[in-house]
Amino acid sequence: MRLAIEKRDTKSRSMALIIPLASFIISLLLGALVLAASRTNPLQAYGAMFNGAFGSARRFQYTIVESLPLLMCGLGVGIAFRLKFWNIGAEGQYVWGAIGITWVMQFWTFLPTPMLLPIGLVVGMILGAIWAGVPGFLKAQWSVDETLTTLMLNYVAIGLAEYLYINAWKAPLGNMGTPEFPEAAWLPRLWGKIHSGLFIALALVCILYFLLYRTRWGFELNMIGKNPRAARYQGVSIKKNIVIAMLLSGAICGLAGSVNTAAIAHRLTRGVDAGYGFTGIIIAWMSGLNPFASIIVAVALAAITTGADALQIAMKLPESMGEVLQGLVLIPLLAGSIFVEHRLVLIKKETA
């Protein structure tokens, strides 16, 4: 007897649903191994995490707040992923969003204060779009590999942000960070910690769903992603669409950065490169590039982060345990996706 992997005759629809769920459970089991190795009772640890993420109104609010930049970055990279353009530069594009809004808040003082917020958000979007558009253009024009360019540009953006908040734009008081934005220009809060970025993120989900599934442009992206040659034969310009998709992808990641900065830190400071852009990649993958599914995935991953903070307090485990658990979520998912088009069969050796 042996096991073999066989190609299915059609794509399995039920598997497309079961796999993300099953891989989430498997990742919890893998995480349990890691926790057990750290001499912690996994059940207790997961209990503490769940409690830390959803156990009180304040914790719930914190989880939602944490999920918003994740959701937006997931939506952003998801657009590029539809074209099989591997934008792993969301982190840098997010940082540019934060730089953009800080620039407006700090230096565009000729504007009336109520205008600072909307214009800051737009400038953040534009800078994120440019940061993503450059690799898009390089790819479209000269087939420069996007995984390298987008990854490297992250470090450029992060380095620049550091230079700005430690040096050039540093507030006169304190040893790092730019001056705080005027309070009237903060993103208003809705309920406790939850801020109006929630509306922006949910509106984005709806807009993107419409754009990707209901418009001619979404149809073209679908064609290019699934068969670029055939798309070209049908008159669809691949170069143009790569650049447009990357501009949009970067704009959304940039917006995530400017929204989050205007809502939480209210200035550019340490921690701006919190890894939302990288986690966004996991979200895009796990949601199958579906904007609505991204909401659930983003909340789940945010809960792992906020839960891990509780883990640190309650179980005396390092904070980085959260990152370990997040990383573990993706591996079973990627391994499991093979079962959408394949199935496992048990072969019994028969004799004639």
Added chain:
Amino acid sequence: MNQQTEQTPVVRMEHITKHFPGVLANDDVSLELYPGQVLALLGENGAGKSTLMNMLVGLYRPDSGSIFIRGELAEIHSPQDSMALGIGMIHQEFMLVGNMTVAENIVLGLKELPFIPQIDEIRKRIKELSARYGLQVDPDAVIHDLSVGEQQRVEILKLVYRGADILILDEPTAVLTPGESRDLNKIIQKMLSEGKSAIFITHKMDEVITFSHKVQVLRRGKTVNTCDTASVTPKDLANMMVGRDVLFSLDRCPYHPGGVRLQVDHVTVDNPLGSRPFLDDVSLEVHRGEILGIAGVAGNGQTQLTEAITGLIPISSGKVYIDGKEMTNATPLQIIRSGVSHIPADRGANGVVGDMSVGDNLAMKKYRTNEISHGVVIKRSFLRAFADKLINAFTIKTPTQDTCVKFLSGGNIQKTILAREIDSCGGILIAVYPSRGLDVGATETVRQNLILQRDQGNAVLLVSEELDELQMVADRIAVMFEGKIMGIKSVKETNTEELGMMMAGTEDRRRDA
């Protein structure tokens, strides 16, 4: 070869049934192949020939039924399993790595290959095998540089090297010149004399007659008949295959060409890698109400000609006019908007998006218009109605319009493309090998549609390798050789011999208008 009585068959497939969603691909099919024998599997597209063979090589599993190899029940779950049983298949698309040498390709993936291969020994063995079967190939040649016929020989060598003695060939002559086909026949005869055996997938009658000992005809997944080749005529076979009498000639209106719609004027397309250009000073005109055929052995610039016209590859010099307007190096979209439809070569790779639905594939030109969209928004209800209309009009066999197009048979994929391109055609239709690999029924549909377009006053440019097809369908024929037009002839004033000479590179001195 009537050794059946005393020998066990090398391959016996019994009561094989295989379902795909909405399609019964094989329905209780049985098959026997004896050593030293060639069995031809004849049938239309979607008749289930390839499905049956794919189960023999482990790409699919039968829903029910059993396979016996040399009398023993075999469980074949992967191509590796089938290779271990000595079964090898040569697919229509070759599985070769273009920038590696013949020898490297032959040993690629061999399990017993040591970490550091003894390349001299491999080369020696390849030379031995080449000499034994008359497969002349240089082991050090790079695949890129070989002709299609030579590449096919490499594929055969690959199987022989691995010790295959049951060969499955999927339409092996579709890409070969008549001379190469004769060579292939010699190679196969030599193999048979050593006790190897072969199964031939085909839908060409003359091929059945020249190559096979026994022929099994499939129709809609069922065996219609199995008989000795010597006892049947091509006409019998054609009738068995389609289940009705085949039209061998097509009705058409008399030839009254109108004004020029498409003009190609001294067009040259450089080949950045090769020594001679893809297209070398090509000029031609296609008129309203005519079909201009492009004849020639595949690879003499025909696809580049159509890609240059449709804006897919850059033109180095010369001009293209559509309805008198210069369209040289316009974008593919501009060309489409000026009324050009294109049925491309290699339909799976260029013509459809396999992972999208039949409906979406049908809408891939018209989604830009009010018939499907309101401004930039696609109206799903419009799209569905539009797709249903075309599925009915072109009798596309598909379970639903939501089925991924890659699950359809080749003939139905081509009908999907045909439907989309004809529906969106603005007066100029370019068709490249439109009937390649299609069965009699689907070929007839394609040809009738091309003629219908011509009769409606459209200009049709038809690239084909089959002179019969061109002589049946076209009004004028241009022959291409090494990127040049060797001559353009009116179908009525030329003959197969003259065209054949031009295809082989003899220039026609009396170029006519």
